[in-house]
Amino acid sequence: MNLNNLEDLKKEVKDLGFNPKVADELEKNMKPLPGHFTIKDQFPGDRGVVDMTLHFHKSGQSDTYNLNKYEVASGKVPPTVENQQYMVLTENKDNKEKPLVRTFESPNEAIDFFKKQKGNSELALGESPDSKQILASKENGKENYINKDFRSAYFRPAIKQTFYLKDGQGFNARQAANMVQDRTVFRDNMMTRDGEPYKAWVRLDFDQKKDDWGNHRFKQFHHPTFGFDLEKTLNAYKIKELADPAKKSEIMDAMRQGDRVQVTALNKENKEVKVMAEAVPRYSKLDFFNDSGVRQKREQFEKPLINNLSQGRGQGKGKEKELEESRGMKV
Structure with a gap:
């Protein structure tokens, strides 16, 4: 070695x-x-x-x-708790009393493996086959049971x-x-096919057909050509942490990584609200969510004097200014 x-x-x-x-x-x-x-x-x-x-x-x-x-x-599969694992139990032709058991670190892989089974099988979660919770089962290769709390994860690929x-x-x-x-990240070390460096915000394009290898295509918003300025966009909202330069820098760094960041925002009544915020370069906006992941109206957190300007800026760009397709670029 x-x-x-x-x-x-x-x-x-x-x-x-x-x-x-x-x-x-x-x-x-x-x-x-x-x-x-x-x-x-x-x-x-x-x-x-x-x-x-x-x-x-x-x-x-x-x-x-x-x-x-x-x-x-x-x-949409939640992580396992300590000592639990996902497993698929299939019929053992040599010993019908003792099924074959395959365990998985990845719940997504467990689901994929279970869906391919042709005979009698179970998809389960637990510390062992003897203390399992059945999430789904098949009889002769056809699903005959899906746990109601697991259906969203099972049917949504x-x-x-x-x-x-x-x-x-x-x-x-x-x-x-x-x-x-479905979030956007910032790369400052990208190269064109001709070896020229450039910077861009990048997201996966879920609206277009996948490429020949089954991958989603990339949608790029070139910097500074596209015109999205993260700092100016943040300053358009009443976010308490922005008053501290160190915290503001942390928020900007996290958003460049595509993170959804917890912030303290002031609503129209100037009451503090803990929300999660993420950058949306495509529209030169921020999106806000509560603890349950429900989107909140961004307008309630906008600074009054910048409200109309920020709306016009987002609408003015629209799709016509999405230069991210830029042929000759690669990631």
Whole structure:
């Protein structure tokens, strides 16, 4: 095993923002020198867990490995509690009293595996098969039961996207987790096909047909061409934390990563309200949500003197100024 390569990969996954367990699992996966191996990771999401699968490929000319892509899936499945796991139980032809059990770190993978079963099977959650909660079941390959609290997660497919990396550069884990949750992130290290650097806000385009590899296309809002100014947009709202330069900087940094940030906003009655805010560069606005994820009317938090100006700015851009398609650009 190439120890320099191991050290480099540990730094790479750390710089990309993956959880420490990814770096911890690298050595044991590299030791047997397989041609390819994967490591799983998870991030919390607003609607459920965000699963990540990192792909490491061995060079054909040496014993070094590269992380060239990772797959991300965001569903509506809540994370498991401690000591519980998702499992699929299938019929054991050799012993009908003892079903075959396969466990999963990823609830989204468990659902996908269960849906492919042709015979009698169960999708369950629990510490063991003996203390399981049945979430769904099949008889002769057809669903005959879906837990009512699990139906939304089961019938609404997870949003999936593959993110590609080159020399450790690309969308980081935090950005990717936000993008599959329909949020926009800022990249200042992008390159055109001709090798020219540029900056842009980027989101996944869920309105267009996927590409030939099953990925959502990217929608870009170039900076400064498109005209979205995060600081000016923030200043158009009555947000208490903006009075503190350090907190304002933290909020801006988090929003560039695509985070939904908790802030204290003042409504029309000048009462403080704790809300979650996220940047929406497409319309030069912020969106606000309560603790339950329900969208709030942004107008109640706008500064009176800027209200009309900010509305006009968002409407004036519209779709006609969405220069993000820009042919010749890549991410």
